[in-house]
Amino acid sequence: MNTTPSPLVSLENAGYQIGNKWLVRGVSFSVSKGEIVTLIGPNGSGKSTTVRLALGIYSPVEGKIIKSTGLKVGYVPQKLAIDAMLPLRVNRLMQLSAALSSREIEDALSLTGVGHLAKSEVQSLSGGEFQRVLLARAIARNPELLVLDEPVQGVDFSGEIALYDLILEIRNQLNCGILLVSHDLHVVMAATDNVICLNGHICCRGTPQIVAESDEYLRLFGGGASNILARYEHNHDHTHLPDGTVRHGDGSITNRCHPEDSSHKIAGDEGKEPGNAG
Amino acid sequence: MLDDFFVRALIAGTGVAIVAGPLGSFIVWRRLAYFGDTLAHSALLGVVLAFLFEINIALAVFIVSATVALVLLYLQRRGGLASDALLGILSHATLALGLVVLALMSQMPIDLMGLLFGDILAVSKIDIAVIYGGGALVLSLLILFWKSIFAATVSTELSQAEGMKPQLANVVFMLLVAMVIAISIKIIGVLLITALLIIPAAASRQISTGPEQMAVFASIIGVGAIVSGLYGSLAFDTPSGPTIVLAAVILFALSQLPFIRKFFHR
Numbered sequence: 001m002n003t004t005p006s007p008l009v010s011l012e013n014a015g016y017q018i019g020n021k022w023l024v025r026g027v028s029f030s031v032s033k034g035e036i037v038t039l040i041g042p043n044g045s046g047k048s049t050t051v052r053l054a055l056g057i058y059s060p061v062e063g064k065i066i067k068s069t070g071l072k073v074g075y076v077p078q079k080l081a082i083d084a085m086l087p088l089r090v091n092r093l094m095q096l097s098a099a100l101s102s103r104e105i106e107d108a109l110s111l112t113g114v115g116h117l118a119k120s121e122v123q124s125l126s127g128g129e130f131q132r133v134l135l136a137r138a139i140a141r142n143p144e145l146l147v148l149d150e151p152v153q154g155v156d157f158s159g160e161i162a163l164y165d166l167i168l169e170i171r172n173q174l175n176c177g178i179l180l181v182s183h184d185l186h187v188v189m190a191a192t193d194n195v196i197c198l199n200g201h202i203c204c205r206g207t208p209q210i211v212a213e214s215d216e217y218l219r220l221f222g223g224g225a226s227n228i229l230a231r232y233e234h235n236h237d238h239t240h241l242p243d244g245t246v247r248h249g250d251g252s253i254t255n256r257c258h259p260e261d262s263s264h265k266i267a268g269d270e271g272k273e274p275g276n277a278g
Numbered sequence: 279m280l281d282d283f284f285v286r287a288l289i290a291g292t293g294v295a296i297v298a299g300p301l302g303s304f305i306v307w308r309r310l311a312y313f314g315d316t317l318a319h320s321a322l323l324g325v326v327l328a329f330l331f332e333i334n335i336a337l338a339v340f341i342v343s344a345t346v347a348l349v350l351l352y353l354q355r356r357g358g359l360a361s362d363a364l365l366g367i368l369s370h371a372t373l374a375l376g377l378v379v380l381a382l383m384s385q386m387p388i389d390l391m392g393l394l395f396g397d398i399l400a401v402s403k404i405d406i407a408v409i410y411g412g413g414a415l416v417l418s419l420l421i422l423f424w425k426s427i428f429a430a431t432v433s434t435e436l437s438q439a440e441g442m443k444p445q446l447a448n449v450v451f452m453l454l455v456a457m458v459i460a461i462s463i464k465i466i467g468v469l470l471i472t473a474l475l476i477i478p479a480a481a482s483r484q485i486s487t488g489p490e491q492m493a494v495f496a497s498i499i500g501v502g503a504i505v506s507g508l509y510g511s512l513a514f515d516t517p518s519g520p521t522i523v524l525a526a527v528i529l530f531a532l533s534q535l536p537f538i539r540k541f542f543h544r
Contacts, residue, residue: 055439075439082432086307087486096429097440121487147439 007032008071008145008177013063014053016046023049026201027063029194031145031177036167038180038188038208040232041198047181048078050198051149054179074143074176076134078150082122090125090133091118098141108140109133111173112166128155139170146170147179161229164189190230197232199240208232283399284512287465290401290409291504291522294462295474297413299497300420301458302475303482303489304451307431312362313350314472316369317459320346322468323376324460325393330383336408336460343456346372351452396467396519398508405464412461416454423450428489467519477526478503481533485542499529 010030016023024046031037031054039047052058053065055075082088094105109115112132117125125133131151138146148167152160168191171178182188188195188208197203208230238248247253305314324339331338346368353364380388389397420427429437430444430451437444459471466474478500479492486492506529507522514521532538 052435055435057435057438073440075436077433077435077439080433080436083307083309085480085483086432087483087488087492088432089487092488093432096432097425097437097442141440 006068007066009054009065009067009179011050011054011060011063011065014050014060014065015062016049016053016058017061022200024053024198024200025062027053027198028202029196029205031179033144033177034171034175035193036171036178036180036189036191037194037196038182038192039196039198040182040185040188041203042185043183045199047183047198048149051147051179051181055147068144072141072144074138074141074146076131076138076146076148076151078153078181080130080134084123088122089118090114090120090122093122093133094137094140096137100140104140108136111139111170112136128159131155135166139174142174143176145177145179146174149181150183151180153183164191164229185234186232187229188232192230195232197234204234206233283401284508286401286403286406287398287508287518288505290406290465291398291508292501293406293409293413294458294465295478295500295504296497297416297458298462298474299478299482299495299500300493301416301455302479302500303493303496304427304431305455305472305475306479306483307489310455311472311476312365312369314455314459314475316350316365316372317343317346317456318463318468318471319369320372320376321459321463321471322393323372323379325463326376326379326383326388329388330379334408335464336412339463340456340460342372343459344453347452347456348449351449392467393463394467394469395517396463396465396470398465398511398518398522401464409461409465412457416457416461419450420454423447427451465519466522470519470523473523473526474500474503477523477530481526481530484533484539487543499533500526503529 007030011027014027015025017025027046027050029037039050041047049058053060055073056065056067082093090109091102091105094100094108100108105118106115109118112135114129114132114136117129117133122130122133135148135151138148151167152163155163167178167180167189170176171191180189180192185197190208192208194205195208196205238246240246245253305311320342321339324342325335327333327342328335328338350364350368353359354361380390392400426437426442426444426447427450429440429442430447434444434448437447458475462471462474479496481499482492482495486495503522503526507525508518510516510525511518511521
């Protein structure tokens with residue numbers, strides 16, 4: 001499916017099930033060196049499940065996950081609670097999974113703008129500071145694949161632009177592949193190579209459109225954001241309604257996405273979702 | 279020197295406290311106090327089985343505790359019941375089974391009070407060898423697996439994602455706790471083992487700025503509790519296990535004083 005020769009990680013028709021409920025199903029995509037892939041989708045659409053599959057935290061119930069051998073991963077989880085009984089300073093947390101020189105710690109922390117916090121107890125950090133420390137920790141080990149689960153969650157708008165700017169800089173410096181999860185359905189990082197919209201399955205996928213092309217977004221966000229943020233135009237052939245039924249492109253309403261499916265599956269074989277060929 | 283029961287008690291207690299410090303720190307960080315209790319309660323069954331089959335007590339206790347730990351791990355992974363409910367079931371099932379089997383073999387010369395509260399003054403030279411041999415093994419394994427056990431303590435997901443094998447780390451950790459309980463059962467008794475794991479670690483938290491430092495300070499505080507508790511037990515003619523635990527509680531209370539914290543956090 002992907003044009004790049006050897007992806008760092010690729011999911012092939014991957015699905016994960018708890019009890020008899022499929023959290024995600026039929027998910028296929030890959031992340032290659034230097035590539036940025038953004039996963040978007042509403043709450044409960046399986047974004048975090050997909051990330052956990054890609055990371056090997058969950059084993060797929062169906063389909064498969066292929067990782068390049070010896071892949072070095074840096075992971076920034078959505079949340080991380082440090083127990084109050086654990087005395088942990090930032091520079092010790094930095095070395096959680098790899099021994100680093102004090103120089104490497106310093107460099108990574110100052111790259112994410114929290115160099116002054118090296119000796120702080122992690123429990124004393126604010127949400128935004130801790131997020132940047134976690135990002136510094138993930139990049140300090142020079143990962144080939146960087147995975148960020150909702151990094152701009154709870155960050156204000158200018159902070160979001162700054163953080164995306166930083167992620168882009170990290171990609172350019174390390175030339176790593178980046179898998180990014182965002183809860184924002186319409187605004188993504190401009191540098192994203194591939195946007196994947198999930199809703200239990202892949203609804204649509206494609207490249208984002210640069211904000212600068214749209215007057216509306218320019219007015220809303222100002223010129224400064226135009227190089228960093230982009231608009232993503234959804235191309236759904238059906239909509240999931242609140243009561244669990246599905247409204248199709250032709251206006252008809254059924255109980256399932258696709259007549260032949262017992263559950264969520266990509267409809268690529270029907271040719272209804274042109275993005276799936278991407 | 280080893281012919282004096284009091285010296286043997288001091289040496290054995292010191293060995294147990296040194297090993298209990300780092301393991302107890304992990305138990306506190308992972309909020310596993312109740313897990314420690316569960317393994318300790320199952321230890322009674324181990325002691326009874328040791329008498330029944332005439333094998334070494336520490337070995338029998340380790341086998342039973344390790345089995346309980348692995349059963350717990352399996353039941354947790356299977357899902358369906360909350361961890362604390364599972365712990366409650368396992369803890370009391372093994373304790374009750376131990377007491378029933380003990381009653382059935384009434385002809386056996388087992389000192390129940392000694393089992394429950396420890397009998398540090400009846401420590402033999404062989405017990406000391408078991409404590410130091412087993413303790414050295416536990417500490418070596420802990421140092422070997424320190425990085426992955428610590429990473430799994432901070433976040434299982436993170437360590438799995440970054441290739442640190444948290445499942446293996448968790449199994450090793452549970453087996454190490456079972457070993458510590460096995461070697462300390464005779465000294466401190468079934469009911470008070472968790473206290474020696476948790477109280478010195480909790481006291482150490484206040485004066486430590488890093489996890490490794492907390493583990494070492496916990497050992498030192500534990501040794502302090504053993505020594506002062508044993509002298510207290512001798513002076514006031516009180517049972518050794520409870521006196522040691524009270525000494526640990528006093529050290530914990532001291533660690534909470536603001537000026538002590540300030541002194542160590544300069």
